[in-house]
Amino acid sequence: MRRLSLIFVISFLLIIPAYAQDGYSLPADLASITPDNAAQLTQLASVGGALPDGLAWSPDGVHLAVGTSENVRVYDVEHTDQPPTSISGSGKVAFDGEKLVNDGQLWDISTGHSLGSVPAAAPEPHYSPSGDIEVLLKESSLHLKHKDGSIRKIAIDDGYPYRDIVFSPDEQYAALILEHTSEWGTTLPIVQLWNIKTGKFISNLPQMLEYIDMVAFHADGAILVTATESDAPYGLSEDLKLWDGRTGLRIELAHYGHLPVRFSPDGRLLAFMTSDGISLWTDHELGQLLFVPYTDSEAFPLVFSPDSRTLATSGNKQILLWDVSGSQVPAAPAKTLKTEFGISNLLFSPDGSLLVSTESGKVAEIWDMKTGTRRARLQTMNYIYTVTFSPDGSLLRSDEFGGSSLSLIWDTTTGEKRLMLPRSALLNDDWSKAAYWDVDGAVRVGDTASSNITELYQIDPYLGRTGVLNSATGRGFFIGNDIRGYDLKNGDLFFQQSINTGYPWIEFNANGSYFLTGRGPIGHGGGEPAVIDLWDSANPDKAINTIKIPDGGDNRYMSLSPDGQFLSQLNTVCGDGGGGNFQLWDAQTGKPIFGMQPGGECGPYDDIFTPDGKYLMVAWDDVIVVTDMKAAVSDPQTEMGLLTASTVDTSLLYRNHIEQIALSPDGTMLAVSISGFNPDPAVTTPDPWIDIVKLSEVLNPGNYTSMPTDTTVRISNATRVTFSPNNAFVLTENGLYDAKTGNLLSAISSKTSAFSPDSKIVITAENDSVQVWDIAALIKGKKMPLTTIAMQNIQELAFNPEGTWLYIRYLGNVQLWGIPPIS
Structure with a gap:
């Protein structure tokens, strides 16, 4: 069921809400929304x-x-026949003991009464492991306050913000983790070693790679371990380093060390992979364990048993169990367990009696450590992402890769599958129950002992989240357990499509005559194609065509040409290896026309067809790729023109790229949003800005090497732009501007906005309200909204073409607001 609410005005003062399940009828004589009547705006209908x-x-x-x-409800899952306790709140929930925390309030879960505001949380103090030293960050120094009241100050360079501190076991030394910005604009770590007792700096730890995942002392502080993630090939990366924990000097390794690195639970041993084995350390290297070659499908799992006496490793489809309880490196494993496939992960149960191996063949095996025998073989639908044992080891949770996003709960004694859940399922502390939101908007609870599933609550009506809205046709989409399209003028359902797998999305062409629906993988990977269906809005009973786009990017960034003939697909990538690419398709036939990868470091970020459909422009790094559609279709090998979009002194920017491109409604002006970065502290990086240029000059082949400067209008400190229908104004997130001169007319802020069709009103949304403004009054300096509508989580604002009602899209609803007739 869906909720379609309609509010009829039967007198000037009395408004009676009504609900219908089969659409609604808006009053036929709605007046245009003007500055004179905007204060009378009233919600007329709602879908969602x-x-x-x-x-x-x-x-x-x-x-x-x-x-x-x-809303918020609290259920007693042991007495599901009893009604829930209703709480006057919404959104995120948490427990503080037996009290519920929601929306800044504490609630009694038995009565639903508020117990007052949640006390303001003081910043949590940061202490050393023993609790003897309190860590305080004050201005440009770190204050280490000891129990005796003495304070040791550590000066921090202003250019390197503090991130964390790691103490040695005796708390005489510490590793400070600071940040600095690389030449690429990436925040990278710096590790410094300090003598806490004396307050003296010892050294920087050099040659760190880009990301630090571990900084830890070992062997009573004699060794400091740093580890970073790296995608370099096995045996070539040097992403693990050991340092003298007292002097900061590098401890040279006989072999390159790399992830994974593991510390035994008792703190005695350190184990990590090397280029030709597994290195085992106390305060010095004990030696190398036998190297076992790996198959292509295997990772490098290392795991200590909870009692620290056994180290489990893998290789060549076998688990090697090493006895590491002594002071010598064992010459051979104590036990070897043969597996069916290459091993990706190993995990001991909390008491160490069981070991689970996840394997490349969508298989997990549970092993009995006492007997060395396989207790159970678990067959999954997809490759396993992670596994977790219950606190008592009787259950195992496996989370899967792939479109299903499943979690399976297994009995570790019998190998029986107890529950099949979405990966978002939340287990209670003892794993007796698992709760989850299902795709149909219902909360269900699974019992891990009986495998029974109980429905606790169903959102009614449930349409899902709002998708795209097309104000030209008055149609909007919702995405829940299927894709549904509604005619917002009457509340009727005009389209419904099931979602079998993948992430769904919808896109209209500019006038709403065509739309596409898609589903497919998010981002890069999965090996699954994106499936795109093209539909005629006037006859959406059968798709015009289906396009399958191979894996290789985030396939949700797509645009339809104004006539619905062409589909532009962006694959956005940013990295040292170059940017992504874009592909042009014939949407009516499903055939690719051409693909392009101009190079550069980042992109593409945005694309737009001109209103007449003659050109396609794609934003890429600091250039706009201009495609003549007629030439491209007749000769896909036609060389594209490149238009440089930045006229700022690029010596100020190490990297700059175009965030957004937008056209004025009449198609004569192009707005280009640009941001950049320079890591040199001596150079001031400019704020983001917007350049507005004449489209005719952009399309002039003589300008294909530089942006025209004599006609460029620049708006500083802005990233988003909306043109008014009469092309006279632009609105950014921080103000209303004259589109011809770039002069600021009024400093109003917005997260999303819309102009009325006659360009006399602008509506903005900011935080928890919608505000309606008279543009003429704003230009005169009168910054007082005509009316304010209280509402949160607003995603989109739009007028219908006649200007008689306003669409407000938020979360799971689209509301229609207008001026009610007076009866």
Whole structure:
């Protein structure tokens, strides 16, 4: 069911809401929204419903709090026949003991009464492991306050912000983790070693790679371990380093060390992979364990048993169990367990009695450590992402890769599958229950002992989140357990498509005559194609064509030409190896026309067809790729023109790229949003800016090497732009501007906005309200909204072409607002 609410005005003062399930009828004589009547704006209708939000278990696992975008309920899962406790809140939920926390309030879960505001949380103090030293960050120094009241100050360079501190076991030394910005604009770490007792700096630890995942002392502080992630080939990366924990000097390794690195639970041993084995250390290297070649499908799992006596490794489809309880490196494994496939991960149960191996063949095997035998073989639908044991080791959770995004709960004694859940499922502390939001907007709870699943709550109506809105046709989409399209003028359902797999999305062409629906993988990977269906808005009963786009990028960034003939697909990539690419398709036939990868470091970020459909422009790094569509279709090998979009002194920018491109409604002006970066502290990086140029000059082949400067209008400190229908104004996130001169007319802020068709009104959304403005009054300096509508999480604002109603899209609803007739 869907909620379609309509509010009829039967007198000037009395408004009666009504609800219908089969559409609604808006008044035929709605007046245009003007500065004179905008204060009378009233909600006329709404399509949509609540959206799923938070779930939280009470500490005893008996109560489940369920939050939606409109309400909160608390259920007793042991007495599901009893009505829930309703809380006057919405959204995220959490427990503080037996009290519920929601929207800044504490609630009694038995009565639903507020217990007052959540006390303002003081910044949590940061202490050394023993609690004897309190760490305080004050201005440009780190204050280490000891129990005796003495304070040791460590000066920090202003250019290197503080991130964290790691103490040696005796708390005499510490590794400071600071940040600095690389020449590429990436925030990278710096590690410094300090003598805490004396307050003296010892050294910087050089030659760190880009990202630090571990900084840890070992062997009572004698060794400092740093590890970073790296995608270099096995045996070539040097992403693990050892340092003398007292002097900061590098400890040279006989072989390159790399991930994974593991510390034994008792702190005695350190193990890590090397180029030709597994290195085992106490305060010095004990030696190398036998190297076992790996198959292509295997990772490098290392794991210590909870009692620290056994180290489990893998290689060549076998698990090697090493006895590391002594002071010598064992010459051979104590046990060898043969597996069916290459091993990707190993994990001991909390008591060490079981070991699970996840393997490349969508298989997990549970091993009995006492007997060395296989206890159970678990067959999954997809490759396993992670596994987790329950606290008592009786259950195992496996989370899968792939479009299914499943979690499976297994009995570790029998190998029986207890529950099949979405990966978002939330287990209570003892794993007796698992709660989750299902795709149909219902909260269900699974019992891990009986495998029974109970429905606790169903959002009614549930349409899902709002998708794209096309104000030209008055149609909007919702994405839930299927894709649904509604005619917002009457509330009727005009389109419905099931979602079998993948991430769904929708896109209209400019006038709404065509739309596409798609589903496919998010980002790069999965090996799955994106499936795109093209539909005629006037006859959406059958898709015009289906396009399957091979894996290789984030296939959601797509645009349709104004006539619905062409589809532009962007694959956005940013990295030292170059940017991504874009592909042009014939949307009517499903055939590719051409693909392009101009090079550069980042992109593409945005694309737009000109209103007449003659040109396609794609933003890429600091250039705009201009495609003559007629030439491109007749000769796909036609060389594209490159238009440099930056006229700023590029010596100020190490890297700059175009964030957005937008055309004025009449297609005569192009707005280009640009941002950049320079890591040199001596150079001031300019704020983001917007250049507005004449489209005719952009399309002039003589300008294909530089942006025209004599006609460029620049708006500083802005990244988003919306043109008014009469092309006279532009609105950015920080103000209303004259589109011809770039002069600021009024400093109003917005996150999303819309102009009325006659360009006399601009509507903005900021934080928790919608504000309606008279543009003429703003230009005169009168910064007082005509009316304000209280509403949160606003995603889009739009007028219908006649200017008689306003669409407000937020979360799971689209509301229609207008001026009600007076009866």
